[in-house]
Amino acid sequence: MTFKELQISEPILKALTNKKYDKPTPIQGQAIPVALAGRDLLGIAQTGTGKTAAFAIPIIQQLCQSKSERKREIKALILTPTRELAIQIDECFTDYAKYTNLRNTVIFGGVNQRPQVDKIKQGTDILVATPGRLLDLIAQKHISLANICHFVLDEADRMLDMGFIHDIKRILPMLPKQKQTLFFSATMPNAIASLSKSMLQNPARVEVAPVSSAAETxxxxxxxxxxxxxxxxxxxxxxxxxxxxxxxxxxxxxxxxxxxxxxxxxxxxxxxxxxxxxxxxxxxxxxxxxxxxxxxxxxxxxxxxxxxxxxxxxxxxxxxxxxxxxxxxxxxxxxxxxxxxxxxxxxxxxxxxxxxxxxxxxxxxxxxxxxxx
Known part of the structure; x- marks a missing residue:
């Protein structure tokens, strides 16, 4: 299977070719068609399986195909537990959206918020955020989630481990009822399974089977x-x-x-x-x-x-x-x-x-x- 066979649009294909990505990973091959169809998704996959592209590519493609004439506003929100993951995800969006006119921004705590706020004010389509900084900037009226069409909760079990579930439960009611939700977790403890049920509407379940053979090297x-x-x-x-x-x-x-x-x-x-x-x-x-x-x-x-x-x-x-x-x-x-x-x-x-x-x-x-x- 190739990315072209997954019906990926030309601007994204060009970006993937430049990065020398030729074949989708198993999670990408399963998740991209589901996400492109607009369905909610429950993805069970470890970091390192290529899941960022599994949600980033369909979001970019759907936003490019959207006929909305509205001013530039946040239409996709990706929530992730740590600064390092947020930065990695934002870099992926930059790579895949290189030949589109979409803008992406990343926000996280532990640093001065002013440059992040300035970038948001310039207009952004895709926001990658950690929960604490997102709630801070919403409280300060710098961010509105009213126009979100695509919401990704990444590394849900790690969110639980780091004590962010309360923050997520505060954010969820701020999102529009009509949206696509993509939910990713490496494991499914009871608290995460319960959270996924409350968030997802008739989701497709995509699971990358646990690796059973250890690396030969x-x-x-x-x-x-x-x-x-x-x-x-x-x-x-x-x-x-x-x-x-x-x-x-x-x-x-x-x-x-x-x-x-x-x-x-x-x-x-x-x-x-x-x-x-x-x-x-x-x-x-x-x-x-x-x-x-x-x-x-x-x-x-x-x-x-x-x-x-x-x-x-x-x-x-x-x-x-x-x-x-x-x-x-x-x-x-x-x-x-x-x-x-x-x-x-x-x-x-x-x-x-x-x-x-x-x-x-x-x-x-x-x-x-x-x-x-």
Whole structure:
């Protein structure tokens, strides 16, 4: 299948060709025709599956085809949990709408609002926003949602993790009843399933099947270790791998913070990122990690979705995840773009059942290594 076969209009096709995008990803192939038909959509997909294009392309195309003669006003709203995601989504809209006359703007907290307000006043068709800054600018009468035709709620489960569900429930009544809603989440906990039902009208459900085979370019190894000895093993391994960028997965926010304190005391520079960290603190930690200023980052599963680093060499599962599919997504952070990567997993006695689940899902036996003396 090609983008042309999805009935994408020429200006967008030209932009995609320039970016060397030739074939749609599975989520794009399923979601674009549904969205172009004007239906509401429930999309279940991880970051990195190409879902931004799955909603951006149909929105751009529909806005270009709209015969409205109204002055330039916000017709599409994309709500996303973090500054870094908002910036990435806005950049995608800029790329795909390059050969159209549409304007897009991004707003987020943690920075001076004046440049953002000035841009909105110049007129914008598509607004990408984080919830807090959006509510602030609505309260100050800088933004009206009265003319929204397309609404996207992105990373809904991460919104829940970061405590934004209350903000979303404040925003929803401000939107027109007649609109297209596209709802995306990587997982569907009860609170998110309930929210989706309240927002969507007869939606099409589009799901990218969880990846069952781990990346072939990732060497996977397993250490059987008692829980109290995990931090000592981590320190030993990090001292052996001093030239590598390392992403360490913790199951809980508290565990991530505790581990960061232990490592920093041992002279291993690291930062923790999770939903309780302020947005600018997470952004700073990611910037430091990408630039090499910080060598080790400790993350919870949801916070790690913002990490997309081409040459990440080592992932360590300090704690095993609650679901086998999550393990596959974790180790997929390394071994990207044809590069080789390594994934090391620490397994305490109570976590052995999850290792069996992982091996069953991937069809691959993890290579057991001896714990260094």
């Amino acid at each position: 990732v060497d996977q190894h397993l250490y059987f270790v008692e829980k109290p000895q995990k931090s000592d093993l981590l320190i030993t391994l990090l001292n052996q791998q001093k030239d590598k960028s390392v992403l360490v997965f913790s199951r809980t926010k508290h565990g991530a913070d505790k581990l960061a304190r232990i490592l920093n005391k041992k002279g291993i520079g690291c930062e923790a990122i999770h939903g309780n960290k302020a947005q600018n603190a997470r952004q700073r930690a990611l910037t430091n990690f990408k630039s090499g200023k910080t060598r080790v980052i400790i993350a919870t599963d949801i916070a790690a979705r913002g990490i997309d680093i081409a040459n990440l060499e080592l992932v360590i599962n300090y704690d095993l995840p609650d679901m086998a599919e999550t393990y596959v997504h974790r180790i997929g952070r390394t071994g990207r773009a044809g590069n080789n990567g390594t994934a090391l997993t620490f397994c305490s006695p109570e976590e052995k059942a999850m290792v069996r689940e992982i091996q069953k899902l991937t069809g691959k036996k993890l290579n057991t290594l001896s714990v260094p003396a």
